[in-house]
Amino acid sequence: MVARKTLCLRRLGGDRAGELRVGRFFANPKVTTAKIIDSWGTQTGTAAAGRHVLAIQDTSEVIWPTSPQRRRGLGLVGKGNAYGVLVHAMLAADAGTGACLGLVGGAVWNRPGKVTTTIYERALEDRESIRWQRTAEQAKHILAPAARVTVVADREADIYAQWATVPDSGFDLLSRASNDRRLADGGMLFAAADRFALADTRTIKVASHAPGQPRRRAEMALRFGEVEIARPRDPHHHPFAPTVRLRVIDVREIAPPRGSEPLHWRLLTTHTITDAAQAWQAVGWYQARWIIEQLFRVMKSQGLDLENSQMTSAERLVKLAATAVKAACIDMQLVQERDGKHGSDATAVFTGSEIDTLGALNPTLAGSTPRQRNPHPPSSLAWAAWIIARLGGWNCYYKPPGPITMRRGMEQFYAIHRGRTLEMKPQQDVRIP
Ligand SMILES: [Mn+2]
Secondary structure (H helix, E strand, C coil), rough: CCCCCCHHHHHCCHHHHHHHHHHHHCCCCCCHHHHHHHHHHHHHHHHCCCCCCEEEEEEEEEEEECCCCCCCCCEEEEEECCCCCCCEEEEEEEEECCEEEEEEEEEEEECCCCCCCHHHHHHHHHHHHHHHHHHHHHHHCCCCCEEEEEEEHHHHCCCCCHHHHCCEEEEEEEEEEECCCCEEECCCCHHHHHHEEEEEEEEEECCCCCCCCCCCEEEEEEEEEEEEEEEECHHHHHCCCCEEEEEEEEEECCCCCCCCCCCCCEECCCCCCCCHHHHHHHHHHHHHCCHHHHHHHHHHEEEEHHHHCCCCHHHHHHHHHHHHHHHHHHHHHHHHHCCCCCCCEEEHCCHHHHHHHHHHHHHHHCCCHHCCCCCCCCCEEEHHHHHHHHHCCCCCCCCCCCCHHHHHHHHHHHHHHHHHHHHHHHHHHHCCC
């Protein structure tokens, strides 16, 4: 599935027989969403070894067209006016360079039927918000080889149970604050942050107010300090520590463009913040969240065509979406490393036998000019990305290859690799008695 990089069933299968095979693959009860998600992170631990890793998590929706006669078993998403599934994913990125190291874990699910209880009637582990904690716990296993891990998420992940139970030595959290909270000293979080002394001002690049517009520069005022947040009063929270100590980093725009609200982020973290430099560093880690937004964009539109799948059962669409996350992550890793700026290894994406096939293909893709030769060290991810881009039709001139070229290249590559392994199989299987 990941190999063919296209989610239209007919193209995935290649021909009618193949199409039926692919349909059977997703219909097979042994192919579970849990198994697909387990396979997301198989190469990520190795790539993360010895690094400070940002484990960035977020949720996105995949919407499919339905009609009242044909809902495909899909539940409501969005503002309750569309049908689809929810994709929650965590990826690993190097904290220093922003290089994407691969997927860590997550969940993909459908919401069939109507929820008849309110959120406060449900135990914490029965709420959808439990995904943030469960995925962070997955990261402890998958990213065990990392030197240090910081879990980064938006305001949806500001959950008391998570602050109280997930942080560990070398395992920190960084999220935007959601609602104002009671503090142990009787005050309120937002008021406390307002009283912190101005520590620094700096101009940073931020996403534009209008979606789709280029990033703009914003002058931001920085404040930081420590707080002790108090446990929410409702009885579900009784098992947790009565208070948790956190650092708050408050950044707000000094002079917003005319007619727009000033940007204002209140970040909460378990990291120690003792000076402005450390606070700005944490702001940078939070901004690295754009990498997961990019992952979801690639998954939905740029080439994978997930939302055009004709599959008719929700259960299969969930499996298809789980597969698409991995494919999108590979495309993104190849694009990110096309210039070799991070010095990543090809093993971050490819297996040993796939790297062998890449090596065999490499000389056949060189052109007659120096510019048309692979300039990257053999077995680096940049070297592999050059080969995949050439297979995807990139001519080594003009625009550097993007995710769509990489997708085409991956389709080509896996067709070739499959043919090559078929050819080699009989020889490998020969046993001399
Ligand atoms: Mn989000």
